[in-house]
Amino acid sequence: MVGVGILAAALVTRDATAANAWFERQPYLQWDSETSRIVFAGPHDTSRTWRVRLQSALSGPDVNGVVVNMQTDGESGLMKATLGNLEPNRKYRYRVETDKEVDSWSSFVMPPLAGDKTAFRFVAYGDTRTLTTAHAQVAEAIAREPDLAFILHVGDLTENGNEKECWEREFFTPAAGMLRSAMLLPCLGNHDEHSQFYFNNFNLPRNPGNEAYYSLDFGKVHLIVIDQFQDYDGQSVQGRWIAKDLAGVPPDRWKVAHFHKPPFASYESDGDGVNMKVAEWLCPVFEKYGVDVIFAGHNHCYLRTCPIGTVGRKSPVYVITGGGGAPLDNPYQGAIVKSSYKGLQYCLVTVTPDQFTITAKDSGGKVIDQFTLRKNEIPTNSQDRQAIVASALKGWNGR
Numbered sequence: 001m002v003g004v005g006i007l008a009a010a011l012v013t014r015d016a017t018a019a020n021a022w023f024e025r026q027p028y029l030q031w032d033s034e035t036s037r038i039v040f041a042g043p044h045d046t047s048r049t050w051r052v053r054l055q056s057a058l059s060g061p062d063v064n065g066v067v068v069n070m071q072t073d074g075e076s077g078l079m080k081a082t083l084g085n086l087e088p089n090r091k092y093r094y095r096v097e098t099d100k101e102v103d104s105w106s107s108f109v110m111p112p113l114a115g116d117k118t119a120f121r122f123v124a125y126g127d128t129r130t131l132t133t134a135h136a137q138v139a140e141a142i143a144r145e146p147d148l149a150f151i152l153h154v155g156d157l158t159e160n161g162n163e164k165e166c167w168e169r170e171f172f173t174p175a176a177g178m179l180r181s182a183m184l185l186p187c188l189g190n191h192d193e194h195s196q197f198y199f200n201n202f203n204l205p206r207n208p209g210n211e212a213y214y215s216l217d218f219g220k221v222h223l224i225v226i227d228q229f230q231d232y233d234g235q236s237v238q239g240r241w242i243a244k245d246l247a248g249v250p251p252d253r254w255k256v257a258h259f260h261k262p263p264f265a266s267y268e269s270d271g272d273g274v275n276m277k278v279a280e281w282l283c284p285v286f287e288k289y290g291v292d293v294i295f296a297g298h299n300h301c302y303l304r305t306c307p308i309g310t311v312g313r314k315s316p317v318y319v320i321t322g323g324g325g326a327p328l329d330n331p332y333q334g335a336i337v338k339s340s341y342k343g344l345q346y347c348l349v350t351v352t353p354d355q356f357t358i359t360a361k362d363s364g365g366k367v368i369d370q371f372t373l374r375k376n377e378i379p380t381n382s383q384d385r386q387a388i389v390a391s392a393l394k395g396w397n398g399r
């Protein structure tokens with residue numbers, strides 16, 4: 001079990017209510033460091049005095065906790081507080097207060113430190129653009145999942161990343177409840193357009209140096225996030241970093257990658273569902289360094305492939321989790337597909353040192369697929385990547 005989540009049900013207050021209608025942007029959590037988080041909220045209004053009250057979830061409700069003043073954040077144009085010295089595997093609650101208003105309580109859990117064997121949970125979802133009610137349904141289902149260490153978003157957060165209002169309407173308002181209780185770790189989609197609003201709204205790790213691609217460690221998981229809208233071939237700056245980053249991961253870690261466009265089972269295809277650029281630039285690197293699972297979107301559906309790499313060797317599984325609200329797509333059909341679903345969905349992931357379990361759920365929380373990877377287990381149902389690519393090329397060129 002994760003941390004000390006004994007008060008989970010009682011503490012979760014997630015819907016926008018009259019009590020917190022004064023927010024123009026409801027409070028949301030973001031990455032700061034392994035032991036600290038940022039709370040953003042808006043409007044930016046310095047005529048009020050803003051603060052965040054933070055308590056351990058084990059405390060009684062009458063304790064004062066720690067009070068952190070909120071300051072102007074120049075990048076986001078919001079108010080911001082940094083909550084520091086947070087302990088791993090521990091549950092906290094917080095609320096924003098001003099001299100005029102008091103928010104409802106929200107809670108969050110801190111994940112284990114890098115290398116720690118404590119179990120934890122996270123969610124992967126994405127493609128939340130355009131249909132705000134559909135996105136809200138998925139986000140509300142995710143908000144009902146307790147104790148999420150973080151939420152991965154596989155890109156296309158909004159229809160038009162360069163339109164400021166789009167971020168409120170399509171992303172922050174539908175996801176407000178969810179974003180109070182778990183930090184979002186997104187990657188860039190084509191609709192996000194490398195917009196400055198993306199970089200201003202999220203505080204993401206600067207490892208190796210910008211927020212477009214990055215890697216992080218949580219307990220026994222190493223996460224690498226790739227930006228497909230700048231070069232990522234082996235000669236590029238990002239491509240060289242990807243190989244170097246993965247080469248340095250200790251062998252006891254689960255290796256997880258996420259980015260927007262999948263290499264296989266894709267509607268954006270150079271033949272039979274294969275996106276050649278992704279398949280040629282990334283898949284050999286994933287196989288070489290033993291990446292376990294890849295999450296992608298761009299296709300608005302759920303889909304899981306068999307392990308794809310070299311038959312008889314450990315090979316990555318590719319998961320499309322793009323049913324976050326955008327107009328739905330028919331899943332690709334072919335021999336590599338182990339499970340697929342056309343509908344609103346998200347993936348809940350539970351991690352222990354030995355097992356990595358992905359549970360795909362619909363927007364009502366009903367299970368639509370579940371599978372478990374076991375550490376050091378060689379899959380028996382894998383398919384050969386080079387054969388898949390060669391076959392697709394043949395069909396594409398009509399040869």
Ligand SMILES: [Fe+2]
Pocket residue numbers: 156189190191260297298299
């Ligand atoms: Fe897309």
Ligand SMILES: [Fe+2]
Pocket residue numbers: 127155156189297298299300322326
């Ligand atoms: Fe999309």
